[in-house]
Structure formats: C-alpha cells, structure tokens
Amino acid sequence: MSLIKKGISALLITGLIMSCDEDDYTPIEPVASSGGSIESVFSSFEVSSSGDGTIVTVTPLTVGVDSYVIDFGDRSTPLNALQGESATYDYSNVDASTDYTITVTTKAAGQSDLTKSEDITVEHTVQSIDNAPSSPDVKRYNLLNIFTDAGSVGSAGTGGKAVVLESGNNLVEFSRLHSDTGVFALSDEVVAADAFYSGVGSNDIHFDVYSEFATGIDKLKITLVDSTNGTSHVIDEIDLMDGEWTGLDFDLATDFSSPVSQFETILFELGSSGTANDHATITVDNIYMSRMTGSTILNGDFEDGQDFWKWSTFTDGETNPFGSSSDGSNQDYDGVDTGSKTRGAKWSSSQSGGEFGSSSSRYAYQELNLVPGADYILEYQYAIKDDSGTDPIGGRKIVGLILDGQYDDGADAVDNLGDNLGFNEGFVAEGKFSDTTDGAGTLVQIPFTANDSGEVAIMFYAVTPKDAFIDNVKVRSVNP
Template identity: 55%
Template sequence: MNLINKGISALLITGLIMSCDEDAYTPIAPMDSSGGETMSVFSSFDASPSGDGTIMTVTPVSVGVDSYIVDFGDGSSPVTIPEQGGSVSYDYPNTEAEVDYTITVTTKAAGQNDITKTKDVTVTHTPIAIASRAASPTGDHHDVFAIFSDGIDYDGGLLGYREKLSAFETAKVVTSEAGNSVLEYSRLGTDTAVISFGTEDKPENVVIADAFAEGVGATSIHFDVHSVFSEGIDKLKITLINGDTDDEYVLDGIDLTDGEWAGLDYDLATAFSAPVIRIDEIKFELGTGGTANDQATINVDNITLSKAPSATIVNGNFDSSSSQWKPAIFTDGSTSGFNGSSDGSWTNYDGSPNGSKTSGAKWSNSTSAGPYASASTRYAYQPLTLAPDTDYILEFEYAIKDDEATDPVGGRRMVAVVLDGHFIDGADAVAAENSALGSHVGTVAEGKFSDTVGTLVQVPFTSNESGEVAIWLYAITSVDGWMDNVKVYPAP
C-alpha cells in the first residue's frame, strides 16, 4: 500500500467525519487506495459574498482533483478553476435587492468520474445609500420637458412637470434616503446603461425641434449625476441615440464630483459630437480615461430638456391641442386648459383665410367658470417673459354659439386676461385677476366660427418691471364657445 496515500486517506476520513458533525456535510465513503493512486474526494465548496454583495467567490475543498467547472446559476457561461486549491470570483449582474441562485461545482480528474455538488445562495445587491438630493431644478414649468424628474420643490413637496415623457424603460428606479426617485446604474466598468423612451409595445421619441409644441424646440439638456469614486466611476460618457437614423450624439470624458451631485448642462446644438435632432434612447457608460471601482455605480436624476423663456405665444393656434396652455397645478380645479376642438377659426395664424375651420380651444357649460365653476372648470394659462415696461398687444379671435339656452347673469362671455406675473397654482392666477395688466370680456354670440363668423379682439397693455406676465383664458357660458389665434406682440 502506498503509505502516503494511506495517510492522506485517513486524514480525509477523519476530517470528513468531523465536518459532518460540525457543518452537516454528507459523509463520503473511504477511498479504495489499493491501486496506489489517490482517488478524487470532493467534500464541499465555500461561496462567500464581497463588494456590494453581488461578487461571489467559490473555493472548493477536495483532494485528487485536476480542475473544477463552476456554474453560477444565472445563465452565464460556466467558469473553470484550472487547479486544485484554486478559487474563482463572479459578479452577478442582478440589480434587485435579493435574488436566489444555485451554484454547481463539478470536479475534473483524469481517469475518474466527475463529482458534482450544488449550493443555494442568496445574492444581495446593496448599493450606496444617497443621503442628499440634487438641487431642485429651476425654470418655469412651461420651459421644461422632463425625461426623468420628480420636479421642483413646492409647498413642502415635489411638483412634477406637466410636459414629460409618458413612459420609459430603464434598469432601476430607487428611492433615495432624501425621499425622491433616482435612477441607479451599476457595473459601468464593463456594462452600459440605457434609457429607452416609451415602452417596447409603444416606443416614444423626442424630436428636438418640436419638443414642446410644433416648431417650439428644446435648446439644452440637463443631468444630475452622483458617484462615490471608491464604489463608482470618476468619468462619464453620455450618448443620445436617434432611433430613426441610428445616429449617435456623443459626449465623452465628463468629470464627475466625488460623493456629490454634479449638475450637467449641455447645449443640444453644440455640446455633442453633432447637433442633436431626435432622441429615442440615452446611454451611460464609463468615460474615456476614467476609472471604475467596486460595483461602479452611479445615480442619475433630473434628466430634462429646456427652452428659453417665451416672449411670444407658443401654440397660439392650438394645433398641438393644449400643449403650453396648462397650469402646473390647480387647487380645487382642473389643469386641462380647455376642451379639445376642431371648430376653430377659419383664419390661419398668419391672418390668411383657411377656407375651412382650424383647431381652436373650446369651452362648454361644464368647463365654464363664474356661476358654473366646479372642479371641472378649465382655464388656459401661458407665461411670457417680455421686455419690461413696454407696450404690447394681446390679440385673439372668439366665437360663441347662438343656440337657445338659459344664460348666466351678464350673458355668455369669453374672457382673456393679461396677469401681472407668473403663477404655479391656477387658484393664485384666479385671485390675481383683480390686478390684471389688461383684459377683455367678449359677449358677441353669433354661432360657431365660419368664414363670416368670428370676432377679432386686440387688448393693449404695458408689461411690468420684471417682464413676467401670463395670458389667462376662460369662458362663462351656457353653450359652447371658442378662442383661437392668440398672439402677443409689441404695440406699433
């Protein structure tokens, strides 16, 4: 008998019996060492987590083995440990808090049968907790289009934007310790993170030139990015993807700030590798020259598109429905603006005859103010930033049905007001009518707009010291009424 093998066999048997008592391992029968060669013995393997909890290190305990095949149980390709006594580490890609996997280890030894053991493990992803929140975005609600944002600080909470994507697909949305939602992306050292606009069944995109309304485009894009360098990345690459042409607009080597939110603002015409035309996806990855550590995690918040404050009316012909005409919020009221309609003026926005009706904004009895006021009452609101202390003209057309009905006291009315300032809550705008810079109450009720019906109104007013004014439209009527072709321009 080979004495060395005999001694090893005795030690293994003793060790395995002790292991069974202490760690509940399954006993293995004594080896047949009469041939003078050591047989493979595979007692167990250790699986230990590290890093953010998703890195698992497997170390087999065995004798007489040439190598091991390790299957980590998540569908990835098995990994080989090329020698006895070795180990292998694997970083599970899951970003969920906890996921269960089954690890399988198989021994390989020349001339001997494979031995396989399995172990169930729970992989826990524990990213960095962010105690702070990015600075609240600035800019009027009407000048911001939100791709991802909880909105601005308002009245002790966060007020979301009216103009925003209807949906998007991304890796993970988490709640920060500060109480707001942020995007979380890990493993940017090897992987990329992608936001896809819309959903798989209903893709969405943003055409930059028409981001806010037809012909009213965005000029800049903003990101708030947080990274702790010891567990994240120090440089970022952002790619905006045009799904229509497969063009990519790239900005690389962006410096981040260790442990703090970095506010990143970029001109869409000049900052990227080419002027941005359309966005269907946004991709984040490690920037050129950057370093990725541990789980390489970043958090992203407040992805927004912006335009310059408007000095002229946007969507004054209502071709884009109520876009740019909705109050941000309305205490005890509606933010819908008005009823959708295709019974607008027969005159185009440039003053030329259309030959038929256009879009227009409609109000009915149920959406009127005054004695009909309710939670369904609708007001159209649009802020402007004009030259201070300057004379202007508010111009619009209106029409009111002449159907027989019981009229309110004062008759049927279409009301246009120039408010002194900007307002977030529609209720505050209602209260500000008493100090308006100008207004008109239209009472001509001759029926729907037609080639011969429609009243043109011009209201002179002088802007205030800040230049911040708002146009405020509503109706008080028992029957349907309309407004169209709303304009503001300098007085001649």
C-alpha cells in the first residue's frame, strides 16, 4: 500500500511510482503481431500528488493502447484518458485519512482490456490560516487567560491542532466538525466566582473564532463541561462570519443553557442547524474571562507575597513591588488580633523612592475597575522603624495613593504620581508593627471618588532610611 500525504508537506510530491506486478518497473518490450500492429502491453502506472495533497495524478505506462479508463475508487465516475496522457482527480477533504483502490483499464481496438489496481492511502493535513485577531486590550490581573497569544491555563486536547503563525501568535485549530468534536481541556478547573482570587470572579467569557464557510462551518455550538457536577452548559446556533474573525462574548449566568458556576473542558461542535463543508475547520483564539467590576483588593494581606502587586513592565526600573516580610500587623485581614505577627510588605532604604529614588526603587501597584463616580475609602496599616538614620527632607514616610487611571509601564505611573484621586503621606515612625500599640501600626483611611471610567490603581512606596511596612490593604465602598 502506498501513502499519499495531503497538505503543505505534500506539495509537489512526484515520482511515487507503484507497480502492480513487481517492486520495480516491468520493462516494456513491444511485440509485433502477425498483422503488423503492436500488441498492447501494460507495465504499470505512476501515481503522484500535488496541490493540497488530495489532488492525485495517474499516469499509465503502456504501449499499443488507444485510451484508458481510470477508476479512483471513491464511487465517482471514472475518467478517460488517451494514450500518453495522465488523469488528475481531487479527492474529498472530509476524512483525515482514507484508503482507496485505483484501477486502470486499457482500451485498444481489436485487443482485450488489460487491468491493473493499486491500493493507496490519502492523508489530509488541513492548511492553517495565516492571520490572527488582535490580542485582548485588558489590563494585568483583570484577565483570566485561558488561551491567548500570551499563553494559556489550558491546552489543545483531542481534535485540536496547535498553530503558530510567523509572527509567533498562537492559535488552536479544530477540523472535521461535521462528525468530530473539538475538545479544549483546561489544566485546572475554573470556578467562576473565584476565577481571579478567593471571592473575586468573572461573569463572562470571550472567544474569537474564524471560519471560511467553503471549508468550515457557518454555525457553532459551544459547551462548557463541569465534570465534577456532571453538568454541561450549552450555547447552540452561534452565527459565524464567513472568512472573518468573529468575536463572541457570553454572560455565564444567562447566555448558556444553565448558569455556569465552574468548568474544566470546552467543546466546539457544529451548530444544530449549521452546514459543514469540506474539512469543516474552525480556528480559535483569545479565550479569556474578565474580572468583574468590584473594589476587592487581591492579596491585600500579602500572605501570597508579591502576587497581584507586581509590575509586568518598568522601563529602567524594578518590576518587583516590595520586599516580602514576616513583620506585618498583628491583626489579620478581618481586623482580628492574632497575638503574633502576620506577613506584610516591606521597603528598605535601597528600595525607597522619592529623595532616595534609583533604578532599584520599588512601587506596589494594583488596578481596580470600580463603579464610575461612586465613593470609596482606601484603608491600610503602616509602620516605620524609628532607628537612627539620615532622614529625607520632611522625614521618613510611607505614601499611599489612588491613581486617576491605569498604566502598563511602572515608569509612566511614577511620572504621574500627582495625577491622583487621593493620597496620604504617613510620617509616624514608632518601630515595626510589633513595637506599636496592639501591634497594628497606624491606620490610614483615604476617601476618594472613582473617575468616569472606573479604572483606577492603588499604589504604595516608601521614602525612608530604615525599613517601613504596610499591611491589610482594603478598598471599601462608602455606600455598598
């Protein structure tokens, strides 16, 4: 059996020769008949593929033949070819791999037909698209990245093919959706209510899907599978655009067949009334969930170290926000006295900004999407060591502020510290938290009003020759 591969790797494959009688060609030796004509001789036929790999050309090797009848073995009408000609046929792309038997029969006046057959396998590799949608314009920590160009918390499962464009953009491809199901298996279960952090979730999910109707599907079905509870949440009859990326946004509470609380597998199928053509392929990108609007600070007690406070980019500066410390407040996040120190955030003199600013300065930063125009309070505790040292002008301090906007680069945020909705400079230096009354340091509360977009950021830094600390950062709505 010969193997003919379909796809990019199969382009311009030639010279795949098959003999039905022997491994090599059978020499053709013309034989003179008593009538002076040449007796028909059928040595073998050559098979080659081209184009997308299912385009197969058959060239018989004969003498003394007028024409041929070539049956490509897929129940289509056989093709005819004259002596010395070839016949080309394009097989279906529906199946990834299919076996066929090609049969060639010679025709010559006054002579018996000669027939030879050969079994072949045609394998089809879908040619991937060469374009991608724009990456999501969502700020750091406000997007749960299931699958985007930046990577994913999932991986292509059964039925999926990873595609990497020349630009480096990652896509995932699902084919033959007229019969198969595209399966995207996440590496971990997503719980909607806690998607970002305990108590901080999402109520929506986004997909970008590409289909060319001539080789794909026109309607899509998406299912979010919750194996833990044996539940499937379905959206059927999703209309796609032909030859364009379709952006899909769904509400987890209302758009699926039942409210989605958690899931770990995403299924892509042909919509119930949809049409699938050719290899029925779709390409998927940008599967993500957005953080719901709310004032909850993530890791406000710093028990998870620098998580959710760290910069992704800081031109000519330090992306680490602070030094983690075990010298935090004696109070936990709920205000209960634990009787001992908790974790906190710490700045040393070398990590300070302001008068002590350098490329090593550290700034803690976290974005919030608040209700536009609503009133809030930023609350936190701080402590500063009272050891001797050369103080900056005005004294050692911890600075907390609410930026009027959000920044991709920490350097831009530092340049715009004056563009804020409220701030506090704390100068009380009585030692570490454990040296202060009740081990709780100094409490700060900064009232502010959210801007028109609701997109703000909380930021902290220190200006001190000795260690300074913060703990238990919260943002509370004034009128919840």
